[in-house]
Amino acid sequence: MSRAIAIDDLHFSWDSGASVLAGCSLQVPAGEFCMLLGTNGSGKSTLLRLLAGLLDAPQGTIQLPKPVGFVFQNPDHQLVMPTVGADVAFGLVDENMSYAAVRQRVDEALAMVNLLHLKRRPIYALSGGQKQRVAIAGALAQHCRVLLFDEPTALLDPDSQLELVSQVRDLVKDQGITALWVTHRLVELDYCDRAILLEQGRVAAQGAPDQVKQALKNLHLT
Ligand SMILES: Nc1ncnc2c1ncn2[C@@H]1O[C@H](COP(=O)(O)OP(=O)(O)OP(=O)(O)O)[C@@H](O)[C@H]1O
Numbered sequence: 001m002s003r004a005i006a007i008d009d010l011h012f013s014w015d016s017g018a019s020v021l022a023g024c025s026l027q028v029p030a031g032e033f034c035m036l037l038g039t040n041g042s043g044k045s046t047l048l049r050l051l052a053g054l055l056d057a058p059q060g061t062i063q064l065p066k067p068v069g070f071v072f073q074n075p076d077h078q079l080v081m082p083t084v085g086a087d088v089a090f091g092l093v094d095e096n097m098s099y100a101a102v103r104q105r106v107d108e109a110l111a112m113v114n115l116l117h118l119k120r121r122p123i124y125a126l127s128g129g130q131k132q133r134v135a136i137a138g139a140l141a142q143h144c145r146v147l148l149f150d151e152p153t154a155l156l157d158p159d160s161q162l163e164l165v166s167q168v169r170d171l172v173k174d175q176g177i178t179a180l181w182v183t184h185r186l187v188e189l190d191y192c193d194r195a196i197l198l199e200q201g202r203v204a205a206q207g208a209p210d211q212v213k214q215a216l217k218n219l220h221l222t
Contacts (some may be wrong), residue, residue, distance in 0.1 A: 004178035009058030069139020075131035
C-alpha cells in the first residue's frame with residue numbers, strides 16, 4: 001500500500017535543549033484515518049507542526065504530498081474572514097484563479113462537509129463543530145490530500161465531537177484523503193483505521209484501535 005506520510009528517524013529539540021522527538025519513525029498509508037495519542041508533552045503537536053512545515057527538524061526525513069491541511073484545536077485561531085464562503089476561498093487568493101474557478105472550488109469543498117447551505121453565514125453565527133468543518137473545507141478547497149488535526153474536538157460537546165469524527169471518517173473514505181488526528185479522547189478511537197501511541201518522542205505502540213487501547217492499559221496510561 002502506498003504511504004502518504006513517511007517519517008524516518010525524526011529528531012527535534014526546543015532552544016532550551018529539551019528533547020521532544022528522539023528518533024521518531026512512522027508511516028501512514030494513503031487513504032487511512034490514523035489517530036495519534038500520547039500523554040501531555042509526548043510531542044504530538046510538535047510532530048504535526050513538523051509535518052505541516054511550521055517547524056524545521058534538525059535530523060530525519062519527512063515525506064508527504066503538499067499542500068497539507070491543518071485543523072487546530074480552536075477554530076477561532078484559524079478562521080480569518082467574516083463569512084463561511086470567504087473563509088474557504090481565503091487560501092486560494094495566491095492561486096491566480098478566476099472568480100468562477102474559486103467559486104467552484106469553494107462550493108465543492110463546502111458540499112463535502114455538508115455546509116454549502118451556510119456559505120453566506122457569518123463565522124460568528126456558527127457552532128464550534130461547524131467552524132471546524134469550515135476549517136476542513138478550506139483545506140479541501142486547496143486540494144490538500146493530507147489533513148492534520150490537532151485535538152479538533154477538545155472544545156466540542158460530546159454530540160458534536162462524535163459528529164465531527166464520524167464525518168471526517170466518511171470524508172477520508174469517500175475522497176481518499178489521508179488524515180492524522182491527535183486526540184486524548186478514547187471514544188474517538190473506534191472511528192479510526194489505526195492508532196499510534198507516542199511516548200517520549202517515539203512510537204510506543206501502534207495498531208488497530210483495540211490493540212492500542214490495550215497498550216495504554218499495559219503502560220498504565222488509562
Ligand atoms: N514553543 C515552545 N517552546 C518551548 N517548548 C515547547 C513549545 N511548545 C511545546 N513545548 C514543549 O515541548 C514538549 C512537547 O509538547 P507538545 O505540545 O508537542 O506535546 P503534546 O503531546 O502535543 O502535548 P498535549 O497533549 O499537552 O497537547 C512539551 O514539553 C512542551 O512543554
